Amino acid sequence: MSLTSEPIASFSPLYEQIKAMILASLQASEWLPGDAIPSEMELAARYAVSQGTVRKAIDELATQNLLVRRQGKGTFVATHQEEDFQYRFLRLEPDSGEKLHLKNQFLACENAQSDAYTAKLLKLKAGDPIIRIDRVQSYAGRPIVFEEIWLPEGRFKGLTLEALNSWPGPMYAFYECQYATHMVRAEEKIKAVLANPELANYLQVQEGSALLSVERVAFTYGNKPVEIRHARYDTSDQHYDNKLH
């Protein structure tokens, strides 16, 4: 066969290549969370394909919650700053069925070095600088969630306890606004554990109570892990809600 120059990803459908190119633009911050991306016709022209092919690419990115389509307006980069996506990753829900509105209190924000565990999950080297945050979240005046959070220091330089405590909204909106980091997806591992004295104190429960342990790794564009979260939930009056398909 000939040695003609070939596209880099050659044996995938066109719309997959378009998807990859849109994804690259997102990753490169060419379009920021909340922004409108170019219209389907413009993108079709840019990539020299038909509108239908761009449509299919955008459709798939929209079902993955990376883009949001709004008829008559345009297609937008998904953001945790908007109502519908505000608490996209929060599965905790009061047993009563009411809406959960958590009040934040950050307890600590300190520099540290990653151990083997955090290094592995964040794809760092053990000893690399990281930031460690503690917080408690309350509902109806009662502490419900205790969380330890680890962030790679490189991406989140200069993060302070004051900045966190004066931020009004959800944390993932904070990351977007202050550190240009949008969370795309997350993986959670859930266990039941007993409250040790420290946890019992934070969550105001008896030592030896049952708590839900939720270990999350959150990823930004390009499957890059950028946050670890180890939460403990008091599930006496709320539960973790999950839908299976």
Added chain:
Amino acid sequence: MSLTSEPIASFSPLYEQIKAMILASLQASEWLPGDAIPSEMELAARYAVSQGTVRKAIDELATQNLLVRRQGKGTFVATHQEEDFQYRFLRLEPDSGEKLHLKNQFLACENAQSDAYTAKLLKLKAGDPIIRIDRVQSYAGRPIVFEEIWLPEGRFKGLTLEALNSWPGPMYAFYECQYATHMVRAEEKIKAVLANPELANYLQVQEGSALLSVERVAFTYGNKPVEIRHARYDTSDQHYDNKLH
């Protein structure tokens, strides 16, 4: 030769109406789990629309896991009897990352009357006949899961402990084969609880150990709830795995 093509919902896009009609055929058992449904061209002719419109309808049903497309072969009704869908609703996973293979032991299968709780979730009247099943599942020789299951007696007539214990595969495959009931989706509410003497005995753990409590309601076609499951997992060496998007 063909059935009526009366739209079921009138002021929605054509492909939504096609979806509804395919769904109706599934619900009516016109095509059974594992069967091939008619080809896109046949369906396009039956419903008097273009192939593209049928495609869009099937695409959405396929992403909801109701249908499975196989290039070159056809489109099939999803079934829990196949490898890929065998353990679709099982989120438990060994910490080691190995594959979980559970061994079943059914302990009880008795007729009972629904209480307020089961009646509400299964949309029955309190006092309606139900079947109550207990089972323990083991992994690597150790009991890991204790489950109480409630089924509406009307749909699962004649279910016996012997039938359950002699069934080799997963329970949702059993429901399909014996009771023509395919589970489409489920909702779970997860809490951390303490082992009482009964649970401690079933799961061979200390009384007061932390266990994961998972309450599931499973639905068949048409959003009809047909099973309640209350599981307790021993999460010492395994965890509930969840992906967030």
Added chain:
DNA sequence: CAGTGGTCTAGACCACTTC
């Protein structure tokens, strides 16, 4: 080879938003 789903195109028209 025929039959299936998968991709891609081009064009018409609809529904919604904004000016």
Added chain:
DNA sequence: AAGTGGTCTAGACCACTGC
């Protein structure tokens, strides 16, 4: 009215399966 996404069509061709 102009611009956006949303629906629908018709037809060409590709990729995969099984006879």
